[in-house]
Amino acid sequence: MGRSVSGQENVLREASRAAPRNLLFTRDFGLVWLSQLISQVGDGISNLALLWFVYSITGSPVKTTIIGLLHTIPPIVLGPLIGVYVDRLPKKFFLVGSNTLRALLIGIIPCAIPTDLFTVDMLYGLVLLDAVAMAVFSPALTSSIPLIVPRSQFTAANALIQSTTSLGIIFGPAVSGVGISMFGSQEVLCLNALTYFLAAVCLGFIRLRSLHASSATEQAPGSAWQDFVDGVMFLVKKQRVILLLIMAAACYGFGASALTTLFPVFAKKLLGLGPVEVGFLWSVLGIGLLLMSIVLLRFTEWNLSERTRIIAAAGVTNAVAISALVWTKDLYFVSFLMVVIGAGMGVFTPIAWGVVQELTPAPMVGRILGLYSTGAMVAAISGISTFGWVTEHFGETTGVSSIGATFLLTATFGALLSRSIRSR
Missing domain, CATH: 1.20.1250.20 (MFS general substrate transporter like domains)
Known part of the structure; x- marks a missing residue:
């Protein structure tokens, strides 16, 4: 990552000096938490907008619930394989890349397609790809915590990350509802791309401690199957x-x-x-x-x-x-x-x-x-x-x-x- 060993050690030293409640004020975990807060609010906005768009077009509860089903397929089918590659490749690549990809899939692409041509089937395809990006992000984020937070504060870090989900539930749908009433669901999806881009920018500045070079995984990577x-x-x-x-x-x-x-x-x-x-x-x-x-x-x-x-x-x-x-x-x-x-x-x-x-x-x-x-x-x-x-x-x-x-x-x-x- 182009950083000295002493610089890498500063990542954990800074966090270890902070009490659990002060983790938010350390540089690296603070950026992770902020990025998650932004993206979780973005999820709350996009989830309601997606459901509202499908139901307003089809009038079908069954077709509306397909949105939820599509979000569950990638973690089930690809979860174990995704975990392997999260361990083999730089985690920061997945953290930044998945948020950037989500901004394109659920924001930029809906903006680029005229309203009269933006069909439910197209949206289903975008949602499935978005679910793949989400399935990649979760293990990458959780496995990055030990690289920026000391062992004694893992539970505190996980709890603070969970708090962003709560805040997303509380604020995201409310913002989305106002936006849908003012602009429409497709327009809300377009504007919401900013939240994922901002989350990606925050994650671009975090410093992840390198794994020890002596680890067996780095010495002999082997095959993904192995x-x-x-x-x-x-x-x-x-x-x-x-x-x-x-x-x-x-x-x-x-x-x-x-x-x-x-x-x-x-x-x-x-x-x-x-x-x-x-x-x-x-x-x-x-x-x-x-x-x-x-x-x-x-x-x-x-x-x-x-x-x-x-x-x-x-x-x-x-x-x-x-x-x-x-x-x-x-x-x-x-x-x-x-x-x-x-x-x-x-x-x-x-x-x-x-x-x-x-x-x-x-x-x-x-x-x-x-x-x-x-x-x-x-x-x-x-x-x-x-x-x-x-x-x-x-x-x-x-x-x-x-x-x-x-x-x-x-x-x-x-x-x-x-x-x-x-x-x-």
């Missing part, structure tokens, strides 16, 4: 704790994805709420997620066993809160429950990523995260399908209660993880 096999063998033979974590992530994704997808149905049928109230509760869920991201800063230096025990506690809390939705129609109490649920859902990812980052050698983090993401995404789609069927055939009460039960199972996995780590 790298993939090495990653699988690492999980099966050397770090079965991470394999157990992936099972916990699959269980969590199985329930959480179903809850967020089917919540409008539950709110309408069980609580008798309209779209305004549902939108309000969705924002409240994002607030709970944001609050937990802030709370986790206090626990970043706990050992792995203690942090995974938080996953168990959050799973039990979420199970109780979700089940309580069946027994109340009071909007204020439901709002409180949604804050609790959002906070509980905000526990898993920062801690889980921290476990992977701490227990995996730096040259292998990308492919392990690729396997992790693939398992979680497959479980998420399965959960949506399963609980959609359960709700349709057995009613909303059964659907909500069953989702609550999956969080109890997640809590069990969290307890097993804590015990496995403690006994290592």
Whole structure:
């Protein structure tokens, strides 16, 4: 990267002197966080604009949901392969390149096509390519954290990155709605290209610590297939704790994805709420997620066993809160429950990523995260399908209660993880 070893060491030295809450004021992590905030708001803007465009053109809920489906295909099909190449190539290339590509796909290209020629099929193609760029970016970002943040602050860094997702949920759709009403959905997509370009510029200035030249991966790269096999063998033979974590992530994704997808149905049928109230509760869920991201800063230096025990506690809390939705129609109490649920859902990812980052050698983090993401995404789609069927055939009460039960199972996995780590 054209930098001296001492200069590379300054990347971590600067961050190590900062308290967890001050990570945002270090140069490199601050730029990462700012870029994520910009792009997550951009995601909130583009997601609503994409859905609105398709529905306004087709009037079909099924064709509208294809947007969500297209976003899930690349992580499932390409996740493990993407992880291999994230480990083999410079991570900064993926970080900057994916945001630049997204600006072109979801911004510049829609601008270049006349409105009367911009069809839904064209948009589907652009969304699929955009999903590939997103699938590349996520493991590249997460595997870059150990290169700019000291080990004791991994969970804090992951929590702060998660906070940008919450802020994107809170502000992105609101900005998009105003923009659609003033200019139209295609125009909003064009203007939103600026957010991804700005995110790419921020990431262009970060300094990533180089991996040690003595690592086995750098000495003998081998084939991509061999790298993939090495990653699988690492999980099966050397770090079965991470394999157990992936099972916990699959269980969590199985329930959480179903809850967020089917919540409008539950709110309408069980609580008798309209779209305004549902939108309000969705924002409240994002607030709970944001609050937990802030709370986790206090626990970043706990050992792995203690942090995974938080996953168990959050799973039990979420199970109780979700089940309580069946027994109340009071909007204020439901709002409180949604804050609790959002906070509980905000526990898993920062801690889980921290476990992977701490227990995996730096040259292998990308492919392990690729396997992790693939398992979680497959479980998420399965959960949506399963609980959609359960709700349709057995009613909303059964659907909500069953989702609550999956969080109890997640809590069990969290307890097993804590015990496995403690006994290592």
